[in-house]
Amino acid sequence: MARSGGEKERKFELEDNRIDSGIESISISRDYGSLDSSEEKDKLGTEERLDSAYVSSSLTVDSLGDLIEECIISDCENPTDCEYTEEEVNFLTTVTEDGDTILHLAIIHEEQRFAHWLIDLFPQELMDIQNNLYQTPLHLATYLNQPTVVKGLVEKKVLLELQDQEGNTPLHVACEHGFLECASEMVHSASPSKLANMLETQNWRGLTCLHVATLHKHHRLMRLLMKKGVDLNIQEGTSGKTALHMAVELHDVQAVTLLLNRGANVDAAMFNGCTALHLAVGRQDASIANLLCQAGADKMIRNMEDETALDLADGNDDILALFPFDDIQINF
Structure with a gap:
């Protein structure tokens, strides 16, 4: 950055090559919605960039790279003490046509040192800007598993409850991909009331963070949420399954x-x-059915089809052995 003391002003060239917004087609192996691999390399010949489905950003790879290279962060102990040219201020405060701030782009391009510098510089409300995919910088830092950037953002009190276009909060993203460090930074920083709200938030598929962690068999994340007081019996919004129902369906002992x-x-x-016993018996899973029975499952509860779990045993001797003769009701 240009500093006070007469350093020469720079001009930032904005060319036609685009940095693309968001994370929706990042060229990495993890699946997150509809992802497409970018085949373009940046002009500097370095590693493949992270591009999105959008192609109309007004910032270029070169202009971002030049800015990062020319920033001498050590010149100012505190970025807010530095003085910038008008062009630099305009560059830093730019929001692209795709809704990305320079902080979004620094995170997407995994320029973590520059991202930390921007976090120190920006006010909190600027760090809560959502791009056209409704992703905040915290969403992107979580998706790209950048726990130190996540830590910096949560320390600046960014909003944890904002949802992206899939209805996912950043904690949903961490629970989907098993990023324990990122999740820990978020849950440990939240106030009790905000944490309770975050743990109850459903994405557009009706799933809370516990449901997502259970579906992806991320047991350590499940334990983290449990330590923070998550409601174990909360139902997802489409069929009313609890995490226990989901674990049974997955045969996840x-x-x-x-x-x-x-x-x-x-x-x-x-x-x-x-x-859960209906589901275990219906899936012929004797071991999980046995666990549920040992935990005191009521074998005579009837579903809306007027079926007990026993009615779904389908002659499976291992499962039938779990039901005492007294529980078998013969209708004449």
């Missing part, structure tokens, strides 16, 4: 055991009346 040991309601019913 470890998650089932974890949830039962932490006090999940073994008899919680979906909107159709099915309990």
Whole structure:
């Protein structure tokens, strides 16, 4: 950056090659919605850039690279003490046609040192700007597993509850991809009321963070959420499944055991009346059915089809052995 003391003013060249917004087609192996690999390399011949589905940004790879290269952060102990030319101020405060700030772009391009410098410089409200994919810088830093950037953002009190175009908060993103460090920074920094709200927030598929962590078998993240007081029996919004129902459907013995040991309601019913035992028996999973029975599952609960779990056993001897003769009701 130009400093006070008569350094020569620079001009930032804005060319036709575009830096693209967001994260929706990042060329990495993790799947996040509809992702497309970018085949373009940046002009400097370095590693492949992270591009999005949009192609109309007004900032270029070269202009971002030049800015980063020419910044001498050590010249100012505090970025807010530095003086900038009008061009530099305009550059730093630019929001692209795709809604990205320079902070979004620094994170996308994994320029973490520059991102930290911008976090020190920017006011909190600027760091909560959502791009055209409704992603904040915190969404992007989480998706790209940059825990130190996440830490810097949460220390500046950015909003944790903002949702992207899929309805995911940054914590949803961490729970989907198993990024424990990023999740820890968020849950440890939130006030009790904000944390409770964040843990109850559903994405557009009706899933809370616990549901997402369970679906992806991220047991360490499940434990983290449990330590923070997540409601184990919260139902997802489409069919009323709890995390226990989901773990049973996945035949995930470890998650089932974890949830039962932490006090999940073994008899919680979906909107159709099915309990976890209905699902385990219907899937012929004798080992999980046995775990549920040992946890005190009610074998005679009927779903909306008037079926008990026993009605779904389909002659499976291992499962039938779990049901005492007294529980079998013969209708004449």
